[in-house]
Amino acid sequence: MNKVILLNKRPVGRPTLDDFKFTSAAIPVPPAGNVLIKTLYVSVDPYLRGRMSDSRSYVSSFVLGEPMQSGIIGQVIDSKHPEFRKGDFVSGILEWKEYQVSDGKGLIKVDDRVSPLSSYLGALGMTGLTAYLGLTEIGVPKAGETIVVSGAAGAVGSMVGQIGKIMRCNTVGITGTDEKADLLKSKFKFDHAVNYRTTPDLKEAIRNTCPDGVDIYFDNVGGEISDAVLANINKYARLPVCGAISLYNATEVPVGPRLQPVLLTKSATMRGFIVSDFSAKFPAAINQLAMWLKEGKLTYVETIVEGFENTPQAFLDLFDGKNKGKMIVKV
Amino acid sequence: MNKVILLNKRPVGRPTLDDFKFTSAAIPVPPAGNVLIKTLYVSVDPYLRGRMSDSRSYVSSFVLGEPMQSGIIGQVIDSKHPEFRKGDFVSGILEWKEYQVSDGKGLIKVDDRVSPLSSYLGALGMTGLTAYLGLTEIGVPKAGETIVVSGAAGAVGSMVGQIGKIMRCNTVGITGTDEKADLLKSKFKFDHAVNYRTTPDLKEAIRNTCPDGVDIYFDNVGGEISDAVLANINKYARLPVCGAISLYNATEVPVGPRLQPVLLTKSATMRGFIVSDFSAKFPAAINQLAMWLKEGKLTYVETIVEGFENTPQAFLDLFDGKNKGKMIVKV
Numbered sequence: 242m243n244k245v246i247l248l249n250k251r252p253v254g255r256p257t258l259d260d261f262k263f264t265s266a267a268i269p270v271p272p273a274g275n276v277l278i279k280t281l282y283v284s285v286d287p288y289l290r291g292r293m294s295d296s297r298s299y300v301s302s303f304v305l306g307e308p309m310q311s312g313i314i315g316q317v318i319d320s321k322h323p324e325f326r327k328g329d330f331v332s333g334i335l336e337w338k339e340y341q342v343s344d345g346k347g348l349i350k351v352d353d354r355v356s357p358l359s360s361y362l363g364a365l366g367m368t369g370l371t372a373y374l375g376l377t378e379i380g381v382p383k384a385g386e387t388i389v390v391s392g393a394a395g396a397v398g399s400m401v402g403q404i405g406k407i408m409r410c411n412t413v414g415i416t417g418t419d420e421k422a423d424l425l426k427s428k429f430k431f432d433h434a435v436n437y438r439t440t441p442d443l444k445e446a447i448r449n450t451c452p453d454g455v456d457i458y459f460d461n462v463g464g465e466i467s468d469a470v471l472a473n474i475n476k477y478a479r480l481p482v483c484g485a486i487s488l489y490n491a492t493e494v495p496v497g498p499r500l501q502p503v504l505l506t507k508s509a510t511m512r513g514f515i516v517s518d519f520s521a522k523f524p525a526a527i528n529q530l531a532m533w534l535k536e537g538k539l540t541y542v543e544t545i546v547e548g549f550e551n552t553p554q555a556f557l558d559l560f561d562g563k564n565k566g567k568m569i570v571k572v
Numbered sequence: 573m574n575k576v577i578l579l580n581k582r583p584v585g586r587p588t589l590d591d592f593k594f595t596s597a598a599i600p601v602p603p604a605g606n607v608l609i610k611t612l613y614v615s616v617d618p619y620l621r622g623r624m625s626d627s628r629s630y631v632s633s634f635v636l637g638e639p640m641q642s643g644i645i646g647q648v649i650d651s652k653h654p655e656f657r658k659g660d661f662v663s664g665i666l667e668w669k670e671y672q673v674s675d676g677k678g679l680i681k682v683d684d685r686v687s688p689l690s691s692y693l694g695a696l697g698m699t700g701l702t703a704y705l706g707l708t709e710i711g712v713p714k715a716g717e718t719i720v721v722s723g724a725a726g727a728v729g730s731m732v733g734q735i736g737k738i739m740r741c742n743t744v745g746i747t748g749t750d751e752k753a754d755l756l757k758s759k760f761k762f763d764h765a766v767n768y769r770t771t772p773d774l775k776e777a778i779r780n781t782c783p784d785g786v787d788i789y790f791d792n793v794g795g796e797i798s799d800a801v802l803a804n805i806n807k808y809a810r811l812p813v814c815g816a817i818s819l820y821n822a823t824e825v826p827v828g829p830r831l832q833p834v835l836l837t838k839s840a841t842m843r844g845f846i847v848s849d850f851s852a853k854f855p856a857a858i859n860q861l862a863m864w865l866k867e868g869k870l871t872y873v874e875t876i877v878e879g880f881e882n883t884p885q886a887f888l889d890l891f892d893g894k895n896k897g898k899m900i901v902k903v
Contacts, residue, residue: 291837463832477849485832495830501794501816502826504844506622511842513835518808 243268244549246337248303252293255490255560260293261309261553268340270319275342277319278331280549283570284312284362285556286396288515290489308336309552312367314351314358315341325350332361339549339572356534363396363567364541367516369530371483372400374519379481379512380457384409387451389470390431392461394421396541396567397483399429401459403539406430410457413450415443415466417562424565428540443469457481463488464495471503480511490560542566574599575880577668579634583624586821586891591624592640592884599671601650606673608650609662611880614901615643615693616887617727619846621820639667640883643698645682645689646672656681663692670880670903687865694727694898695872698847700861702814703731705850710812710843711788715740718782720801721762723792725752727872727898728814730760732790734870737761741788744781746774746797748893755896759871774800788812794819795826802834811842821891873897 242265249262271277289311292303303309313335317325322345325331333348335341351361363369375397382388388405392398393414402425405412413433414425422434433450440446447455447470454475460467463485474480488495504511519526533539544564546555549572559568573596580593602608620642623634634640644666648656653676656662664679666672682692694700706728713719719736723729724745733756736743744764745756753765764781771777778786778801785806791798794816805811819826835842850857864870875895877886880903890899 460832463830467832482832482836485830485836488830488833495833496827497830499794499816499819499826499828500831500842501791501798501813501844502819504842505813505816505846506844508845508849509843511831511835512840513832513837514839515836518839 243338243340245339246309246549246552247307248293248305248309251295251305252290252490254492256290256293256557258553258557263550266338269342271321271342273321275344276317276322276325276331276348278315278335278341278343279318280313280315280335280339280341280572281330282314282359282362283337283549283552283572284366285552285559285568285570286311286367287484287486287489287559289556290560308338310334310336312362314361330358332366337552356531359543359545359567359569359571360534360541362569363543364400364534364539365527365530368396368567369400369541370519370523370526371516372397373404373526373530374516374522375481375483375514376401376404376457376459378519378522379510379514380459380479382408382410382457385411386456387411387413387453388457388459389413389415389447389451389455389473390459390461391415391466391470392484392486393425393429393431393434394562394565395461396564398459398461399425399542399566400539402429402431404533405457407533407538411451411453413447415462415470421562421565424542428542437466437469444472447473454478459483460485462486464497468498471498471500474503474507474509476507476509478507478509480509482511482513486560544568546570548572574669574671576670577640577880577883578638579624579636579640582626582636583621583821585823587621587624587888589884589888594881597669600673602652602673604652606675607648607653607656607662607679609646609666609672609674610649611644611646611666611670611672611903612661613645613690613693614668614880614883614903615697616883616890616899616901617642617698618815618817618820618890620887621891639669641665641667643693645692661689663697668883687862690874690876690898690900690902691865691872693900694874695731695865695870696858696861699727699898700731700872701850701854701857702847703728704735704857704861705847705853706812706814706845707732707735707788707790709850709853710841710845711790711810713739713741713788716742717787718742718744718784719788719790720744720746720778720782720786720804721790721792722746722797722801723815723817724756724760724762724765725893725896726792727895729790729792730756730873730897731870733760733762735864736788738864738869742782742784744778746793746801752893752896755873759873768797768800775803778804785809790814791816793817795828799829802831805834805838805840807838807840809838809840811840813842813844817891875899877901879903
């Protein structure tokens with residue numbers, strides 16, 4: 242039996258379990274030049290919400306009635322491909338299936354002796370690359386500057402804070418529970434943590450934790466949280482826009498204060514990105530991240546949900562902030 | 573008699589004549605190391621609105637009860653300064669006075685045999701530098717790309733369009749009258765001109781005039797015009813924010829569609845600037861602009877208002893778009 246998860250409906254607003262459908266198929270037999278992969282870990286990520294819609298997405302939309310896709314770590318259990326052997330662990334953007342065939346394109350081998358397999362979906366995968374390249378290529382931190390990160394306890398945010406500290410910046414993380422705020426300081430070395438749900442005046446809280454103003458705002462959320470940070474940016478601030486999770490489920494065009502006046506008065510730069518914009522820099526970035534991991538300068542947290550059938554719920558839980566760090570499903 | 577124009581009140585919303593006050597003073601006598609300057613041309617510019625307020629400005633606020641300031645061309649009529657002689661023409665940020673003393677700091681000599689004096693407030697002054705450096709440093713145009721300019725018949729906008737054509741881009745100008753739209757095409761070589769006041773659907777008009785999408789949006793206005801352009805930007809679009817004239821007089825925080833989602837999905841960069849951000853590049857930029865002027869590749873339009881006493885009204889007229897090109901008061 243080979244369980245498969247399809248896109249059943251395009252979500253209107255917040256996704257629900259109804260938007261997914263379980264089905265089953267035979268375990269395929271790989272043709273010549275292909276491998277058969279058994280899924281071990283499935284990454285669920287906020288950006289998948291965009292691909293579930295028909296429009297507005299920066300990556301191609303999923304096809305209705307076809308399997309969902311995301312970052313997956315699997316093991317080759319049968320190979321008719323010259324470059325892969327039975328037993329190899331691989332990473333790639335694959336389908337939400339327990340077993341699938343691949344022609345090897347886009348697959349990369351990963352080594353569980355270097356780092357745990359799941360880390361290739363997180364710290365050494367898209368998550369780590371997004372944090373490192375968004376921060377260094379757009380944020381361009383200089384020692385002593387102040388970095389504010391929203392969604393700071395999330396997979397990307399918690400890496401951004403740590404990399405900011407490695408680069409000797411002051412780091413302020415914004416998150417939504419006191420427990421996560423504690424984690425930001427104890428585990429991810431943030432200088433300050435702000436709980437946006439309990440702070441009476443977020444703008445003032447940012448001002449108080451950033452007495453020298455905000456030089457870099459790494460934005461994972463958009464919306465009112467970002468408004469409060471923007472009110473505190475310095476001249477020549479850099480604002481990498483990595484995500485807008487607070488806006489993904491909006492059914493009408495989200496409205497807020499216009500940004501042009503603040504960008505103008507501060508000569509500030511706001512730049513949206515997706516990690517693949519920097520694909521030429523992936524090898525060097527992975528080396529750097531792996532070195533920091535090995536040196537113990539970088540740590541990561543995973544929320545691991547057990548069971549392939551729980552993949553849709555794990556995805557939905559992202560929008561309630563139920564994850565700490567990278568959300569991963571272990572099959 | 574030496575007429576002087578003071579800031580009388582800080583405007584609430586749209587400035588009025590009441591915000592200015594005329595007074596008179598004796599014609600001063602320059603002390604040692606100073607010159608006496610007779611004002612010949614006064615520049616009025618939208619950005620002065622920001623300096624009239626107490627806050628939110630990217631340059632220091634004017635002092636209540638003190639003279640207004642802007643770019644001025646004057647003639648030295650008495651000199652006790654070793655570097656300036658009687659008869660020299662000079663340019664600088666000076667006070668709105670018919671006669672004033674200067675210690676020479678920030679004054680630069682200009683030559684009426686090279687280019688008409690008023691052009692040093694426009695094409696070869698802050699206006700030309702703003703257009704050239706905003707477009708080349710932030711927009712970074714590549715031949716064949718599409719540039720949209722708002723406020724296109726204004727001083728900066730009309731230069732941006734021409735420089736875009738010199739760089740072999742497709743240029744689309746947005747303006748507010750049919751007469752200006754004609755001027756954009758006939759005089760400033762724009763490929764297309766859109767009158768936002770008469771176009772029923774500006775978003776569609778931009779789509780129709782930019783069949784390959786918008787690569788660079790040089791934003792002078794902010795507000796709903798910019799919303800319509802942003803709906804048509806390409807992947808990796810660059811958006812220099814040069815001004816936001818539609819928002820300067822707002823008395824409440826202007827609200828509009830949030831930009832983060834579009835910047836994110838398009839990996840686009842929006843960057844505010846003021847020309848002094850690029851001051852290191854001024855000499856090379858002036859040389860380039862002067863060469864293009866001499867070669868006839870660049871032309872400019874001035875709206876010259878006669879009479880020092882009409883300076884406040886000329887400034888107010890900017891917000892009704894009564895100017896074509898650079899608005900200048902001839903004393």
